Amino acid sequence: MSSKLTFTRRTVLAGAGAVLAAPAVVKAQAQTLKIGVLLPRSGFFAQAGQSMHRGALAAPAVLADLGYKVELVHIDTESNADVARTQAERAINDGCHVLTGAFDSGHTLAIAQVTEQRQVPFVINIAAAPQITEQGYKYLVRNFQTGGQLVTNGLRLIKDVMDAKNVKLETAVFLHANDTFGTAQRGAMDAIYPRVNLPIKLVESIAYDPRAQDLAVEVTRIRSINPDLIMCVTRASDAIKLVRDMVRQRFEPKAIISPGSPGFYDEEFYQALGPLSDFVLFGLPWVNPKSAMSQAFEKSFAKASPNNRFAVDSFNAGFTFEALLIAADAFKRAGTTEGAKLMEAVRATNLAEHVMIGGPIQFDAKGQNPNIGSALVQNQKRVPTVVLPKDVALAEPVLPMPSWQGRS
Amino acid sequence: MNLNPFSTLARLVDETPRRALVLLIGLVAILAVAPAVLDRYLLSVFFLIFWFATVGQAWNIMMGFCGQLSLGHALYVGLGGYVGAILWVKFGISPAIAILPAMAVAVVFGMAIGWLGFRFGIEGVYFALLTIAFAEVARIGFDNWSFVGGAAGFFMPVTAGGGSAWNLRGGPLLFYYVALAMMALAFIICALLRRSKLGLSWLAVREDAEAARALGINVFRAKMAAVVISAAMTAVAGVCYAFYQNNLFPSQTFDMARSIEVILAPIIGGLGTLFGPILGAFILTPLGQTLIALVEKIAGRSIPGVNLVFYGAALMAIMWFSPNGVWPWLKKKLGIPEERQ
Numbered sequence: 001m002s003s004k005l006t007f008t009r010r011t012v013l014a015g016a017g018a019v020l021a022a023p024a025v026v027k028a029q030a031q032t033l034k035i036g037v038l039l040p041r042s043g044f045f046a047q048a049g050q051s052m053h054r055g056a057l058a059a060p061a062v063l064a065d066l067g068y069k070v071e072l073v074h075i076d077t078e079s080n081a082d083v084a085r086t087q088a089e090r091a092i093n094d095g096c097h098v099l100t101g102a103f104d105s106g107h108t109l110a111i112a113q114v115t116e117q118r119q120v121p122f123v124i125n126i127a128a129a130p131q132i133t134e135q136g137y138k139y140l141v142r143n144f145q146t147g148g149q150l151v152t153n154g155l156r157l158i159k160d161v162m163d164a165k166n167v168k169l170e171t172a173v174f175l176h177a178n179d180t181f182g183t184a185q186r187g188a189m190d191a192i193y194p195r196v197n198l199p200i201k202l203v204e205s206i207a208y209d210p211r212a213q214d215l216a217v218e219v220t221r222i223r224s225i226n227p228d229l230i231m232c233v234t235r236a237s238d239a240i241k242l243v244r245d246m247v248r249q250r251f252e253p254k255a256i257i258s259p260g261s262p263g264f265y266d267e268e269f270y271q272a273l274g275p276l277s278d279f280v281l282f283g284l285p286w287v288n289p290k291s292a293m294s295q296a297f298e299k300s301f302a303k304a305s306p307n308n309r310f311a312v313d314s315f316n317a318g319f320t321f322e323a324l325l326i327a328a329d330a331f332k333r334a335g336t337t338e339g340a341k342l343m344e345a346v347r348a349t350n351l352a353e354h355v356m357i358g359g360p361i362q363f364d365a366k367g368q369n370p371n372i373g374s375a376l377v378q379n380q381k382r383v384p385t386v387v388l389p390k391d392v393a394l395a396e397p398v399l400p401m402p403s404w405q406g407r408s
Numbered sequence: 409m410n411l412n413p414f415s416t417l418a419r420l421v422d423e424t425p426r427r428a429l430v431l432l433i434g435l436v437a438i439l440a441v442a443p444a445v446l447d448r449y450l451l452s453v454f455f456l457i458f459w460f461a462t463v464g465q466a467w468n469i470m471m472g473f474c475g476q477l478s479l480g481h482a483l484y485v486g487l488g489g490y491v492g493a494i495l496w497v498k499f500g501i502s503p504a505i506a507i508l509p510a511m512a513v514a515v516v517f518g519m520a521i522g523w524l525g526f527r528f529g530i531e532g533v534y535f536a537l538l539t540i541a542f543a544e545v546a547r548i549g550f551d552n553w554s555f556v557g558g559a560a561g562f563f564m565p566v567t568a569g570g571g572s573a574w575n576l577r578g579g580p581l582l583f584y585y586v587a588l589a590m591m592a593l594a595f596i597i598c599a600l601l602r603r604s605k606l607g608l609s610w611l612a613v614r615e616d617a618e619a620a621r622a623l624g625i626n627v628f629r630a631k632m633a634a635v636v637i638s639a640a641m642t643a644v645a646g647v648c649y650a651f652y653q654n655n656l657f658p659s660q661t662f663d664m665a666r667s668i669e670v671i672l673a674p675i676i677g678g679l680g681t682l683f684g685p686i687l688g689a690f691i692l693t694p695l696g697q698t699l700i701a702l703v704e705k706i707a708g709r710s711i712p713g714v715n716l717v718f719y720g721a722a723l724m725a726i727m728w729f730s731p732n733g734v735w736p737w738l739k740k741k742l743g744i745p746e747e748r749q
Contacts, residue, residue, distance in 0.1 A: 041710075076700075078712075081653060086449060106655060106660050116566060118448070131560075134563075135564075136565055178548075179559075180659035182559075184558065187558055187560065
């Protein structure tokens with residue numbers, strides 16, 4: 001056999017073709033999945049962004065134990081849609097095979113423009129606008145409840161806790177911030193409340209300015225109505241004002257429940273109010289405290305962020321972990337980082353074992369996971385504790401709420 | 409004063425120093441062919457540069473030329489964006505046509521602000537507060553207007569109409585050229601306006617409104633014209649931005665932070681100059697992006713907020729060394745004479 005090489009036009013063209021194709025081949029055969037994690041770690045949404053970031057820091061160790069190889073690229077969107085979009089482009093330029101993020105729906109959609117055009121899978125960890133999965137994006141899936149689902153599931157849990165404790169709540173007032181989030185939740189509430197058949201008369205809806213110094217006027221108004229239940233949509237700063245003014249005015253409803261909003265489980269809330277932060281309830285998707293993967297994730301979280309409490313971060317951190325899990329699992333099944341095939345694998349996800357409460361992670365035709373559950377969580381001894389559903393609960397719900405006085 | 413735009417343009421070119429003209433033509437030529445070597449990330453950065461230069465130019469008419477401080481220009485961005493998006497999604501009207509009603513709506517609001525402000529003698533910071541108030545009212549109004557999605561946002565379908573320039577559906581390359589054209593057009597309009605009788609009236613009003621009135625200038629009309637033209641130009645940029653992002657949220661579109669972003673480029677570049685807003689945008693947007701990459705490179709990872717600290721420090725340094733803006737300083741260095749009135 002002769003070893004002499006002859007250079008014909010065909011061999012030269014074939015060689016050139018092989019050289020040009022080499023990066024694609026190398027890319028397709030990558031051993032590690034490179035994921036761009038775009039989160040608002042500074043700016044208006046920084047608190048949530050940093051909480052999600054801690055989840056991303058804890059994830060690689062757990063994923064490695066599960067046999068997944070991922071490399072994370074942490075990117076700050078600065079709570080700005082323009083930055084989210086340009087950084088998404090840069091992340092893909094730098095070789096990210098999948099993107100995840102981005103908390104705010106506007107930022108999420110800014111990234112979705114890029115991933116759709118570049119045919120790179122985008123796994124949304126948190127973003128609630130229902131339209132995200134209604135616009136026809138092919139390279140996007142969402143492992144998070146829509147705003148409507150958050151409210152619906154949160155309201156159903158109010159009925160469950162009444163039944164579980166055999167407590168009758170006859171009247172309610174709905175209190176919400178007049179900002180974008182609060183107004184959107186009010187819209188969802190107006191549409192959904194009549195449909196869930198709660199045996200509670202919704203007496204009034206009150207909007208407040210989250211930038212106000214206190215909520216004394218609003219609490220006075222609620223006090224004059226004297227409802228059994230206060231349903232509220234808050235963030236941490238106004239949740240603190242609400243409880244403080246209720247304590248000042250010695251107003252003690254039977255229950256304070258937030259159907260599908262944050263505020264009551266932020267570290268800021270516990271630090272500011274101490275024992276007064278206890279016994280408020282909130283219905284939200286939550287980490288399943290009894291799942292083996294959650295427990296492993298909690299251990300990894302404690303190692304990665306020893307100064308933060310997993311229980312407090314578990315909502316944001318849990319969904320961020322799951323987004324990374326979805327991407328890693330799809331990569332393992334697809335065996336390639338090529339966008340179209342990887343996206344096909346993402347859409348075919350079927351993960352029975354995961355960290356958030358609910359059924360297996362699957363996606364419908366529009367890319368929405370319909371199986372995410374909600375839990376009723378109650379602050380007990382300054383720890384957000386799952387109290388319903390019973391199969392995942394760590395404690396019994398306390399209802400009616402004990403008096404503000406004499407707490408420790 | 410000749411009001412024919414073509415002869416005014418010809419005279420403008422004739423009177424512009426050759427060195428400045430060569431620089432300008434070179435810059436336009438480079439920008440026209442640049443996409444051949446730019447990747448998608450850089451195209452998206454350039455889109456932002458052109459966009460901020462355009463809205464900066466529009467804002468400069470009000471503040472730089474006429475001396476009327478507006479801190480609520482996000483109002484016109486939002487109105488333009490919403491009108492363009494609504495007409496496209498609900499009625500299938502192309503944004504190329506929708507810019508006319510978008511401008512009309514922005515003009516109506518601009519006239520309302522102008523009439524209230526100028527007729528009742530609301531001036532200076534109080535006029536600025538009035539502009540903020542209108543933007544805030546619009547934000548709250550759109551937050552509660554269910555026809556356009558309310559606070560939950562207004563969305564454009566991804567596949568509607570396919571990709572075409574006519575419908576502003578496409579990737580960063582399309583938006584690069586659209587924004588470049590917008591910036592060039594805004595520059596030409598401002599150059600023509602500044603040389604017109606109206607432009608001279610603006611400068612007189614800016615320097616001393618009472619003296620201008622004594623000279624027979626209709627101050628009210630001049631100020632109204634500045635608001636109306638500025639609002640209309642900003643609304644066109646708003647349409648472009650809405651189609652670029654494909655969605656609108658009142659909290660972001662009408663946000664005070666957006667209004668501040670709009671005014672940064674002309675202030676840094678040089679208030680009241682033609683090149684200031686463009687130069688400012690060419691400094692600020694790349695500076696922000698470069699600092700993100702630089703911090704990552706030096707620290708080996710992204711450290712949130714650090715780049716913003718340096719960004720703030722850089723702004724302070726620029727203002728320290730060139731308090732009138734970068735363009736007047738650069739013009740001096742390049743030996744380009746003052747713009748002729």
